[in-house]
Amino acid sequence: GIPVFAKDRGEEYPIIMAGGPCAINPLPLQDFIDVFFIGEAEEAIREIAEIFKNYKGKEKRLQKLAELESCYVPKIHSPLISQGWKVKARKFTAFSHSDLIHKPQLLPWQIATHHRCVAELMRGCSRGCRFCQAGYFYRPVRERSADILIEDILSEIKESGWDEAGLLSLSSSDYSQLKEVLLTLLNSIDTDRTHISLPSLRVDSLDGETIDLMRELGREGLTLAPEAGSQRLRDIINKNLTEEEILAGVKLAQELGWQKVKLYFMIGLPEETEDDIDAIIELIQKIQSQSRNRMQINVTLSPFVPKPFTPFQWSAMLSQEELLNRCIKIKQAFKRSGNIKIKYHTIESSLLEAIFARGDEKIDKVIYDAWKLNAFFDGWNECFKYELWEQAFQKNGLSPQEYLQEKNLNESLPWDFIDPGLDKDFLKEEWRKAKAGKTTPDCRQTCSQCGVCTSELKNELSPPLTKPAKIQFSESIGFRNEKSNIQYRYRVFYSRMDIQRFISHLDWMRMLFRLVSKAPLETVFTQGFSPHPKISLCPPLPLGVESICEYFDISFYSPYSEEDIINALSLENIPGYKINKIERLIFKPKLPFAEWISIKIPQEYISHIESSLSTFEKEVSHPFIKIKENKTTTYELKKIILKTYGKNHQLFILKSLESPALYDMLAELLRLDKTILYTLSLCRIGWSFL
Template sequence: MRELLQLVPKPSRYLGIEEGTVHKQGKDISIHVALAFPDMYEVGMSYLGQKILYGILNERENWWAERVFTPCVETAQVLRDHNAPLATLESDTPLNKLDMIGFHVTHELCYTNILYMLDLSGIPFRTADRGESLDIPIIMAGGGCTLSAEPLAPFMDLMTLGEGEDMMVELLDTLEQCKKENTTRHEFLLRAAKVPGVYVPSFYEAKEQGTMLVPTEDVPARPTRRVVPDMNDADFPTSQPIPFGAVHSRLALEIARGCTRGCRFCQAGMTYRPARERSVTNVEKIVQESLTTTGYDDLSFLSLSTGDFSALKELFMNTVDRCSQEQVSVSLPSLRVGSIDDDIMEKMASIRRTGATLAPEAGSQRMRDVINKGITEEAIITHVRKLYQHGWQQVKLYFMIGLPTETYEDLDEIVELCRKVRGAAGKRIQVTAGISPFVPKPNTPFQWEAQISYDEIRNRIQYLRDKFKQEKCMRMRWHEPESSLLEGIFSRGDRRLANVVETAYAKGAVFSSWVEHFSIEPYLEALNEHGLTIEEYTGERDLEAALPWDHLNNGVTKEFLIRELKRAKEEKVTEDCRYGACRVCGACDKGAKESELERLTEDTTYQNLLNKEERDQHAHEIELDENNRIVIKSAVSNKPPKLAEHLAVKAAHMRVWYSKEGASVFLSQLELQSIFERIFRRVELPLTFSQGFHPLPLISFGRALPIGVASKKEWVNIFLREEFTPEEVFKKLISAMPAGMHPVAVEKLSMAKKQPQPYAETFKVEYVGDKEREQDFIQAFKNMLEEDSIMWTRSTKKGDRTMDVRPVFAKVIFNEEDITITLDWSDIYVSPVNIVKAITPGFEVLDFKMTKLEQHMP
């Protein structure tokens, strides 16, 4: 599909030339797989799981793991119009030519996107239609949803349950052996089903409707979730593909897995047990290596509950000092109320202050006890006051509505809690309430509870909207009820919904998690056509009845979940088992009770693993005045975070000239900004930063080059904090740029910020279209030379603008194989591509290529 990039929106999504990508020779490859993310590039490249597997699988010299993402609808139409199959990023290999395609399934609304990608690849949707040969790729799914993804079962040859680092290696070893032996597809699946954590859906069926699925082959009766027992043994990709723009473009470092807080609505908290942490030493080593190899300026410590990392203060304080020296920000997402102290807040504020987000989940204490959130209103207010003290003036609070036993009085408490947060600091701060309808999830204590109806979701949202409209400095955002309803249907769905997924896709349902693409109508029509109702999936479940996912063992017992459901109805709180009594959930080895998880070796143990370092016991101490109220120190919100003095030093001003050819011609100017910043960090060229709330490196570019146009000589200017010679800068950059880009020269500039721009540029125009029309293309240029004026109209935000572009053509030279044009920008600037299109009507952008040869400076 590479030859079509000039026709698609944002072509950099499909280049596969990012720093950190892996390219191998096909003739040396015995196993060729695609790690497929069923959403757009910008979303998928924020997903750490893909990066981890990408690094592990590509360590094998004869294995090649590439990436593929869901193309936007415009790109998909281009592929269909040109009969081109969906292909991998790195080698542009059609997906139907691979050995395996592994889909990362992170949420239920991506199911139709999987069929969309298979459709664009020419691969049969259903396992039953793929025959017995291994020539058609094995289609598999992994990720957080596979423990309850029965609506996908007929489409998947296999699924992986749990953590895939070791499982994927064992699975591909099995596939490689089967390919050598030229076995059938069925034989491979039989062997794959013996790999711990692998589930082959076609080997399980229900003897009667509504009963638990049982195996039909000699395979495990209950496939069990796979776990990496020790996080220090878990691979982390210190070198990884650096995206050309992503929702979260940062170094995301996983410091722990699992959470034992026991929130009763939280699927991840129940299914990722036991809790395991990396050692501080291990994390610091990864940070050092990763920042050096990636060039990121943003570091995020990730886990389900980052604030519960038992050595968080030591880790954060050790890391932040190093990062502040290079203007690298450090963020701690997934923080619980009261989980960080003043020292951490102060350090965070001193680097880069962003919005603060807290998740009370419910407005009333009664509801927080029902869901076992484990935080009080006093703790929330104290946390907000401390945020204000350290300079934050905006807070976002997340709430769910429709929780079991919720009343309208509980909704009123959401508004009241927001009011209290707004005034917590003694003056008003801006509060945003994010409202999401509750969806009962499998493998949680609430998996048997009913989801409130669509109409009632709308009623409760409107009720809250009316309340918030009456308040100043308080606003409300909400998740669309239709989307939550669909999530509720599929999250607890069975295999009958596979027909609904396929029919909804045929009716146009794609990108269902995107507001601009979402429509529930195809799904409702499909449900009706297959004789299914919303209520049988969103309604209350019988505690004694079989659930669609009962044949899969996630490690937490049904008995524990039922006990927690009972405690929820009694409004009883269950304390965190890492610090309190064990509740025998099934995930851990505890005394004589062994974990429900499968033993991989004789010495495998499953238990909550904390760092040896003790958390600061005084982290939450607060200062009170004589009236027993919290002392609020002077706020610093009107001052930007202090920039280290050495970061603003201007010791040298350099211009780097570089070429931009090959695949790199599809990189935009906006993308080049972050690309070059990371390049300079990786090669240790110390950039100078601006002052202010968001210090930025002092980098400036020449006139933006249109996407698709090559250049022999572009430039970027940089201020450096240290003296370097042009030769030293050139040497550092010589192998650091993306494919197609190379340093051409480096020159020293004056220290003045403004530098001259070119008044004219010379381009080579090559005709690459239908040979029979080549002379018509050349004649169009000759006709232009005979005209006194050429009026051209372009659309702008202020309406259409018409201009005479004839004076722009300063010189035209007709060569044997191309045309050289010099364009004069003294009076106006127009995209060179549009200039050529203006004088060659009837020709398309695929009919010619342009290369900038020279920039004429004053």
């Protein structure tokens, strides 16, 4: 494998790079990473690619990368930090109108977090919430041109059949052309096929027209982030949001038909007291009372984590015990409220987040030792073991508390060698204003002299929307305002070969839905919040098995010829996927009760398999017991295996669909280890129908 430490990776190993918000302070990872890129990388990606293209050898490439603006190469730069060397974060000045965006977006087989087409409305945020690292690091605000934005979204949906497009930013409702963009999208897409999601909303910038447009585009709930329950604490964190605005926004959403609201609060904010926790409870109660208990209220509590390059980078983090007590207090207050759900993040993982965020180079050793103690997959609660991290700290003679305590305004910070463009004196002044409970206005209204803006880099708004969408879905995919009651149903037979055997049933189903969604056919879609093509797939194909006889049943509002359907659904160049034939379904379709499986048998296993099958044939009964999650199921293989025969080094098995997992059954039947079975070529070749 690849050595973990950068110092152990010679010329024969690849260059390991890191970047993005989680690497803004690179010190806790610098023992493992060869190169960090600090800032926005759209333009730099090409520059980095040119270096790899024009220079050979790892050392030469590292030297050239070290000369590139915003690259931090620990091997070269680390000794220079004590001499005052700094790395300046890159800003993408052409964000508003540049075409340096990957198009079309990659469509993964496996489902990803936030699995949707992504359109970035704007970069940066002008609100100045004092806890928000992204808000400060991505300053100033640069809005994407509304014309380019709409063209990109509609093109992506048409090309890839996405069922959701996300209009993303740190504060999406602040986008100056939001209503115009939403209205254009509403008139341009089939909302039965594609939803538009709009996270990161500020309730004080919403109105009835915007909320109504969002509902028409498939949004069914309102998400708000008051962050704090009291006005005093909201002023300290510079949220600039009043309780009246919060309640008015919820009331408006309910009046327009929304029945869900999500609320996000932070626990352990600087200067927080028990009164502020009581204020969170009271605010939730007011929302519940105002909605007459008719709204589903989902509340998420997140421990405050101090982050570099924010006014709160000097703040202490509340103790583990106190954070937990405050979360439990809020949760207990609503234990009898069926329409209110309270959840909170794992406290210990937030403590580690704070340590990694404000850590120094000594944390590298802690990370390594925790990993050696089997601290794997810590993002999953069932795998997270905080005691392993405590052991790693003890081994290195460190205390987590030294990274969680308040820092002096005048002390040097480990990440001071990173220059994000912000004036450190500005951050200090914001910290003092927070202590005094004073707010700072939106910087698009009044400049706060943070130091980011230059003659080339400043707040930039989108020009007004000037041209209609180029792609009108009402023409391109047969969109109908009024759907016919008459439906035409077909069965599509197809093959899944080669690499397709490694794609799971659910991942294939999602890809098939996208393939059908973008096809120029009048497809019937299901009803509800998450509509998808009205398709019924055949029984799942086991992972690792090919097939020449897969099928799905699909409905259309118009009749089509076999040629029309094959042409429409064969547009994608999907390896291993091929349509074999189409059948029109006039009557209720037949369903299979058994499947034929063929197995290519290597010469060295033929005699063993013949012996196993001979023994099985002579048996009167062959029970197979499967134990899974404390549940025991017994199968009678003599009723499941309906027929077997061999021909030309192939074994053919007709088996019932009501059976244990295929490889489990074959291991029992053929008396072969599953590791051997995984190396054999298996193919589903036919069905037996009722």
